[in-house]
Every structure is written in C-alpha cells, then in structure tokens.
Amino acid sequence: MENLKELNQRIISLVNINLEKFAFDAGTFVDNTLDYEKMLKFFAFYGITEHHPIYFSFKDSNIAGSHFLGKCYVKNSVVYKTDIRGDELKKRDNINCLEDEFISIKNSLLYKTLVHSCSHNPISYEEFFIKNTISAHYANIHGSTVEGCFLGAFATVDLMNLYSCIVGEFSYIQTPNLFHKKINPGTIWIKNSDFEFKYNFNKELLDNYIGINSSHQPRGIIYEFIQQREKEYENKFQLIKPELFNAPLSSAVSPFAVIKENTFIGENVFVAQKAFLDNAQMCDGVNAQENSYIINSKLTGLNVTAHGGTIINSDVGLKVFVGFNSFLNGKEKARIKIGKNCIIMPHTIIDNDTALEIPEKHVVWGFINSQKDIEKNSISLENLSKNNNTLKIGDMEFKGDGQAFINVFISRIEHILEANGACYNGNENQGHGQNNQKIDFNFIQPYSTGKNKGLYPSIEIKP
C-alpha cells in the first residue's frame, strides 16, 4: 500500500497549499474517511456503448467502486465510489470545440462524488478538469471545473469554475467564477449578471440533517437515510451480468439502480445507476438521477429528480423539478403534494409531520416543516416574474430580474428533459432514456498485493 498512501499524502499537500490562506488541513478528512480495505474490495467499472465517445485512461490511481462513462482521464488520483458520467460532454462538431471534450481528474480525491454535464469554463473548452481537489461524501461537481478546492459533504457546485475555494457541507453554489472563497455550510447561492438568489440554512437546524464532526465526517438524518440503503447498492455489483428491469422499450433503467416492489416505469423514463426506487410511480418522461431516492411516491410526468434528490411519500405534479440533494421527507400519514410546474430549488429540505400541499407554479426553497412554512419558503412564478428589485421572503433574499431567473430555470428543465430523452417520439429527440438502455460494463480492479497494492495498472481504452 506504500504507493497508495504516498499518493494520498501528495493529494493532501497539494490541496493544503491551495487552501493555505484558510489554514485548512485536508489531512484530517482523508485520514478519517479512507478505508483502505474497501479501496481494495470494490471494482471500478466503465461503460461501453455505441452512443457515446469512448476514451478511458486510468494511471497511478485508485478508482474503487467508481463508474465511468464517455471520455475520462484519471491520473494520480483517488476516485472512490464516484460517478464520472461523461454522457453530456461537448462534441467536436460544436462551435469552438477542437476535439471531443473529456473529463480530466488529476491529483484529486473524489469520495462518493458525482461528476456530470459538460464544463462551463470558457477558457477550458475541451477539458472538464478537476485538479488538486478533494470532494467529500455525496458532493456534486456538475459542469464545473475545480482547482485547488475542498468540497464538503453534500456540497454542489453547478455550471461554474472554482479556484482555491472551500465549499461548506450542503451548500449549493452557481456563480460563474469563484476565487479564494470560503463558503459557509448550508449556503444556497445563485448569481449571475441578471439576478442573485441567496438562502442560508440555520446552522443548528441543518446540523440535524447534515452536520459534520471535527474530522469532516457527515452525520444527521439525511446521511443516515443514505447509509442505511448503501448495502442494497453494493449487492447490485456482484454479478457480471446483472439482471435487467423489464421497462418499456423507450426507457432506460440502469441495471445498477435499486428497484424495489410496486414500481412502475412509463415511457421515456430514465433511471440512472445508483437511483433507488421503492413503490415509485415513474410516469412518462420522468427521470431519476444518480443517488436519488423515490419512495412511496408518484411522479406524474416530465419530472426531473436531480442528482441526490430524495422524494418520499409525495405526489409530484407534471413537470415539477426537484433539485440536487433535496430531501422531501413526507410521511405515510402526512404526504407532500406538489402542484404542477413547481421548481423545488436545490438543497431544499421538507420534513413535515402533517400533510402539506405546495400550489402549482411556485419556486420553493430552504427548510419547510409545516404548511405554514411554505409562505416564507416559496413564491409563485407569477409574483417572482414581476420582481426587479430586492425581495426578501423569510431567510431568502432575491435581487434583480425575477423573470430572467424563471427563464433560466425553465430553459434548464427543458434542456434536462431533452437530454434525458423525455420527449422521444419513437424516432426523434433521443436522449439518455434511449441511448443508455444498453450500456455494457467492464469491471476492473487494482493490484491486491505488493507495494502497488490498491493502485490500478495503467489502462487505456479507445474505440
């Protein structure tokens, strides 16, 4: 294991140098998080399909339990139980794109992280890079280049670029660039030239759901919820040819998703690997991304459940969007009803004891415990569209053009539905729901003895 341990030390020191200003020591996180036995135990796997450009290069790394699709380059890194999903990378024929884009991970440690979408860095058009960075449990690196950063547990960085930043746990950031910043835990922050949306979770309250201890290990209701189900995923990765769920021909259900009883899959549905469905009604055009949980719930149609979104005991109307890492924890006798065309902002927590209803066409954020909380944690699209100034509702502050904000979200939802093949007509508008039906996986593992124990041999796969 000498070489693997040395590699980890190297990553720690590279991250620490970048975060010197904050007197941050990544060593505590790494030493308390990595379980070397598990880094030997789980296979990595990469997908072979005719629908995606293929390029995989793994060098001097441990990639245990991770999944790769598309074009991925990993060097001197630890990528543990992480999804590197390169099925939305830019293609060469796009304007300004000299070659097919690839995801490049160097000198980094990604722990149970999701990497997806394409890079939104105008100065790095073909390389979606993650360098000298550590990301913690269930972080999402979504269309974001990252260099010299530490992303806390359940943090999401979305369509942006970060340099030498610390993003606190359960924070969601979407602002074009961020340099040398430390973002407090539970910060929901979206900013561009037209508007700014900001919400901060109450620290004490958030701690019940996602907190971390002194060694950056997560705890709390959301983390425990996921941990209790982790074994079920692991069981999916034992067979070389896993069983396929019997879904309609227009839909893709990953053999590595957990599908439990009473689940219905409609047309043009996309269920990513590591999604968890239990008594879930997935009507036409619905998708469930990686690390999403849909339990005792009905998704009426054209719904997006973003990476890490959880929907329990809920009835979700047409075209409702549920953002990253949202946790909608309805109860059997206190269901959550969400009207059509609602936007549940990323990292929203709903944990109600009595039944609760969100009216249609609303934007919803923050923490909601009861019907009364909805007032100070939502706004109708209509009212928001009229705003051009500063708007304060509860702990949320919005500045700027409300209609522009709505437009951005609506066009993004349309894009996601399109990318997922939700509008496939049997001929046109093909997306993941169709292209990801037949992904064949190859399984790879590291040296299990000797000084390279835990490191993978160099592997290069081309078409």
Place this chain on the structure above:
Amino acid sequence: MENLKELNQRIISLVNINLEKFAFDAGTFVDNTLDYEKMLKFFAFYGITEHHPIYFSFKDSNIAGSHFLGKCYVKNSVVYKTDIRGDELKKRDNINCLEDEFISIKNSLLYKTLVHSCSHNPISYEEFFIKNTISAHYANIHGSTVEGCFLGAFATVDLMNLYSCIVGEFSYIQTPNLFHKKINPGTIWIKNSDFEFKYNFNKELLDNYIGINSSHQPRGIIYEFIQQREKEYENKFQLIKPELFNAPLSSAVSPFAVIKENTFIGENVFVAQKAFLDNAQMCDGVNAQENSYIINSKLTGLNVTAHGGTIINSDVGLKVFVGFNSFLNGKEKARIKIGKNCIIMPHTIIDNDTALEIPEKHVVWGFINSQKDIEKNSISLENLSKNNNTLKIGDMEFKGDGQAFINVFISRIEHILEANGACYNGNENQGHGQNNQKIDFNFIQPYSTGKNKGLYPSIEIKP
C-alpha cells in the same frame, strides 16, 4: 456485426492462402463453429498480479470468454473461450532476451484453445507469435510459434514451430520445425536429433473418442464428456468476486476451477482455472492444468496433469506424469492403478472394463482397453534406456537413444514441477502454486450494438 463478420472472412482467406497446397478451406470450420450470440454473451478477462509482467493490448478483435495472463497482444483476431497463459514467458534478464517476451496473436481464430509456456523459436526470441492461423476445439499451442496453420480439434503442438501446416485432430506433435506438412489425425510424433517416437491411432477406433464431421466439428466420447461439463464452468463466470476454495496457504486453486464434493487439496498444489475436480485427492505437489478433469481419483504426490488431461477412477502413484489430452477413463468397478514414476504419453486413451494396473517406471502410450493391451502400449524405463536402434512395440515405433528420450521427459517433469511450485519450502522454489494464489481478474466485453457489435474497443493495460 458487419465488422466482426468481415474480420472472420479475412482470417479465413489468410489461412486458406497459406494452405492452398492442400486445397484446404477454413470457411467450413469457421461457419459451422462460430455462434455469434455466444461471442457477445461471454466476458473476456485478464489477470492482474504483482508476480507477472503485465501488458495487455486488444485491438479490433473478439476475445469472448477468453482469459489472459502475463503479456498478450491480440489484433484482428477472434480468441474464443481460449486461455492465453503468459506466466512462463521469458524474462528480459535471460540470455539473448532483449525485452520481456510477449504472446502476439494476429489475424487468427483460436477456438477453445490453450496457449501456454514460452516460445521455442530461436529466431523469434521475444515474440511468441500466432499468425494467420485457426485452431479448433481444445487444441493446445504449447510453446510453439504458428503461422498460416490449421490445428484440428484436440491437436497439440508442443515446443516447436509450424509454418503452413494442417495438424489433424487429436494429433500430438513435437518436432523442432514443420513446414508445409499435413499431419493425419491421431498422430503422436516426437522427434529430435537423438530420437523419434511415433504412434498412430487406428482411425476407426479414434473416431469413437474424437472424430470430426465434414465441417470439422468434433464428436465422440471425449468431446461429449467435456461438453456435458461445460455448463459448470460457465456458472463460475457469473460473479465479479468468485468464491475461493479453502486450500492450504502454499497452494493455488483458481476461483475459476470447478471443485466438487470430497476434494482434498494438499500443500504446494496448483489447480488452474477450468480444471475440474470431483472427489479428487490432490496430495502434496500435485498440479491440474487447464481443461484437466480429475474425478474419483487419488494423485499421490508430485503429479503433473497436463492441459486437457482426464483422470477418472484412478489411483496415480508418486511423480506420475499424465500428458496433454490423455483420457484415463477408469470405471467405479474397474479402476486404473498407475505405479510411481510412470510417464503417460500425451494423447493416451485408457478405456477399460476390468481393473487395470500399470507397473511403476513405465512409459505408456496409445489406446489401452485391458490389462493385456498394456504389453503392447508400454515399456519400462529400464528397457527403453537400453535402446539405441529401432524398437517396435504394437503400433509404436521408436528410433534412437532411449536414455536421451527418458532424460528429456524426466527433466521436463522436473521443470514443470518447479514451475508449478511443487517443491516450495515456505521460502524458496516459489512457482504457480504460490504466485497464482492471488490473481485479480478484470472483465471486459464488446460493443453490443452497432456495426462494431461483437468487437471489443481497443484496450491497453500496462503496469
């Protein structure tokens, strides 16, 4: 599948050009043998260990169900359910060896074939090549470079080099070089500057055990015996982490061997993948190579069961060698007893109805049905050692130095035992029994849709 079918046509025509003189058409074999659905169904796998040089390169090929170890290069070839075992390749530090030797397979179709040992071609020291060649069911290419050849079912070419040859089914050839020759089925032929051993199976009799029909498909007792057990091997290849047999620490039992009830594994035992043990007593220093079957038998110690050797209802004495593809078919009430230090020549068939005993220190060959047959199918080492002329016993003809023949075999047996780690003392004399204890396997599969369906993407693996 277009590209895969084109590849097969290309291989057929390259082989046919080489065998033009014999008016041989490889197309009949290929068209009747290949099952395209199965070429999609079975994974290929390669072993990662710290004990063997690692290099795998697979390009424009189908390698379904095949296993690779060591340094292997495959291009424009079909390698189906074949073992490419590069764990005895020459190392760079050998005299005359400029780089680590590698196995190179180009424009060839190997069907359920075994490739093992290192090349014995003085003009190709670093490249153990197989070019423009087709080999049929259960052929053994053992330490032999082959170019432009067709090897029939159950044929073995051993420590030699062949150019533009046809080797008939169930023939065993070991002569340094062979150019433009057609070897009849059932020919056992060993020749060097000191001696020559020749035996020809009676065609009609051999047909009962291994015959082929007009499209080169094997039939007969031996083939059916193997076919009946094939499913049990396939079942071994379903789990990503197969179960390990609980063997002593000095022994290696491949997780891809079939081990059935009442099997005992002693110290320094090596059981290769695709070996089949059922009520087998494998005492100290015993080995069972690929495609060997040991059933209701005891192997007393330091026994070699070469690739494809079958031992049923037999009691095998100390240091007995059972050669390639031998078929010792004892019955429950008619066991075969073999005295110590016997050499059962490759491709020997014993199929007895009454109990049978082979005295110690004998060389045994050909077809044996009863105790009486042993007389005309064996000779004591002592008597053989005295021979310097022509010796005819039954259908066997031996010419030359009997002692030299014995010396070659004894030193080979010693070499095999050493290579397999049969004499490991807990410190020195490590071999496959110790080095192959912990091989980790990676599983790979081809494109399953599109015009490349059935072809594997280009894969290169380095340390």
